[in-house]
Amino acid sequence: MAYENPERVMIGLEIHIQLNKLKSKMFCGCSTAYHDAEPNTHTCPVCLGLPGALPVLNKEVVRAAIKVGLALKGEIAEETQFHRKNYFYPDLPRGFQITQYDYPIVSNGKVVIEGEDGEHEVKIWRAHMEDDPGRLVHIGSIAKSKGVMINYNRSGIP
């Protein structure tokens, strides 16, 4: 049965791809292979946001983002910019996420999907690079946990 959409509902999706196949984090040399590691062992002054540490962009992240852009048949920007998204959260060590705003690396892509009533083109408005925060860890459930622990191993994963 073909899907009818009399209300003209439009659904936007924000999809995150963790580039965990890359060897190092987005702005430092820490390893991305943290899944079986002890908490807070894949960290350094940069991904812990220590005062005075500065981010240096991992070239491989840009390369991977371009590949994603090409796969999505998007336009790859000649010039692209990072912005800071400021918000307070305990797992966000700098108090801001480094992300992209008005000059993303990829724009105007598309994905063609096969539906019951034929092909549909899903427009990809944009794709951009950003880093992940750390993770909050609760003992048991959130409601019962006496405290919150933070694991920064994921912090800075592209």
Next chain:
Amino acid sequence: MAAKWMSVAEVKQQILESSAEELTANYLETINKSKINGYITVSDKALEQAKKIDIEGLKGPLAGVPIAIKDNISVKGLPNSCGSKMLKNYIPPFNAHVIEKLLEAGAVILGKTNMDEFAMGSSTESSYFGPTLNPWDLERVPGGSSGGSAAVIAAGEAPFALGSDTGGSVRCPAAFCGVVGLKPTYGAVSRYGAVAYANSLEQIGPLANNVSDIAVLMDVIAGPDARDSTSAPNAKPEYQAALKADIKGLKIGVPKEYFGEGINPGVEKAVWAAIQRCEELGAFWEEVSMPHTKYALASYYIIAMSEASSNLARFDGTRYGFRAEGETWHSLISKTRAEGFGAEVKRRILLGTYALSAGYHDKYYLKALKVRSLVKQDFEKALGKVDVLMAPTMPNPAFKLGERLEDPLSLYLSDVNTVPINLAGVPSLSLPCGFTAGLPVGLQIIGKPFEEPTLLQTAYTFEQNTDYHNKRPPEVV
């Protein structure tokens, strides 16, 4: 012999005659008797470090030479308070790039110097640890924000020091304390490990008793560093080669806007006398106009505060530094920031957040960036015609403690001649050029990007032909 007002060459001679340990001990003794509150932390490892150098032999250009470091530049194992309650107990687990370089060169770190909280100020009065006093007059401020670094040199408590300069924070205290201070070209010195106030404006810079020592220090700290994306490959550490006493044919531009309304007549007189002295030494001078100077201050404060509001977001009590207790993480973070930051820091975070907020971003921040481009163009035009610019570093000599505390705007206004340089990213050196009513006056020499050697040669020539750098404040013991 008491360790007092020695040049680096004299310090090295003393080490050869006695030992690095004895020399460091002499400085520590002088610091111990200090009345100026120039240090926040005196290193308990300094003697040990000097002793090790004695045993291992003098290696490196600064083997055994003691240095003072501003308390916003990370030294592994020593507190890095930034003059704030927020970071009073924070001990960095890593060294800043410049500290690595200094240690490689054999320098002994005496301690960490007092500063305006998070480098926000021009008087060192906003420090959580109380103000530093000006060695020339203990009732006056040493300037800021690197007030401690300049004052300890003037008081003979260190032969030289590192500061940071976001809008004049090396040059202002250098001028007020009668020492030499350099703000290098943006990108000449890695900022890795220096706590950020406003990344697009600031540089780490050296302060010393004389121009030669500035060059010595630059040869150690300048040059590219992969950990700072804005560090430039252009900076070549060959600064000492520029120390030639010759300015014949040098073209000096004198920007009339830097001698504007409100300038102290004593400062104006001393700076003009210095320019005339340069003319006698073979230089030429002409007046130049930098029409956007009057907008620089507003642009600077919007940009600096905007960047600060984001940079200081990381101080939330979660991982390190001061923490207030709270029922939820919301209240923990807000109480930590309410109790951990001082009034000036809060003022700048609030104003910066406002300038960046939706609806005001274009009106304030974006506009400030446009003005910044125009200010930069002023420098490109003026420095296209002349080799260097000369102007007063500060429009007035050191003011009295407390005099401007109630009126932050009057404090901001005193930065009028230093902030345009940071907006443009060009290098600028402040050099003692005279006195007014017993207080030192600073001559500011501004140059083209990465032409620090021209500044050093000009300043060195002036210094070789004058005696101001040998004038010392009354014994502060």
